[in-house]
């Protein structure tokens with residue numbers, strides 16, 4: 426069984442933590458022009474993960490490479506998305522977000538929520554401006570999907586974000602062979618029980634992608650017409 430420490434970063438990965446950059450996106454940071462920094466490595470192995478090369482591969486770029494890129498693009502970018510992989514695993518993350526903010530850009534992190542202590546530091550020191558938190562599954566399905574036992578850490582991260590003033594979203598990737606409609610209803614009930622009141626984004630798994638678990642295709646659009654009972658607004662993203 427994988428644990429919290431199963432995928433520790435080797436020191437050379439910490440020196441070159443970044444796998445690649447997507448120079449421009451209008452889709453990944455709400456209402457902002459942004460670039461995406463893809464961090465190598467992850468402490469989960471989600472079977473539907475679209476980024477096996479990033480999760481299993483080595484970093485290619487130093488943070489100095491990234492800073493130099495950002496300085497040249499400053500006038501075009503409102504924000505920077507730190508994605509991966511899992512950006513909160515990287516020892517330099519607080520330094521990186523601080524430097525990006527010093528350039529005048531907002532920072533969004535995409536996280537699986539497995540590092541609540543790191544998230545707390547980023548929140549306490551105002552080093553991030555937006556968070557997209559992955560809600561992979563409830564505890565009973567967590568290992569099946571992520572091959573990790575990090576549900577309690579996710580739950581702690583959710584609690585920290587609910588208590589914070591920072592804008593954030595909760596999202597789940599839906600694959601029909603892994604999560605059924607009843608599971609989604611239970612996940613909504615869980616979010617309500619935690620006093621989450623934002624939108625809940627459901628992202629349908631895109632078939633025919635190369636994935637970590639080499640999983641079968643998902644049944645097409647199986648949640649499009651689903652009706653859930655919740656005060657939380659459910660938004661289906663294609």
Ligand code: SF4
Nearest residue numbers: 467469471474510537
């Ligand atoms: S989908 Fe899972 S394995 Fe892939 S980067 Fe996200 S948390 Fe890591």
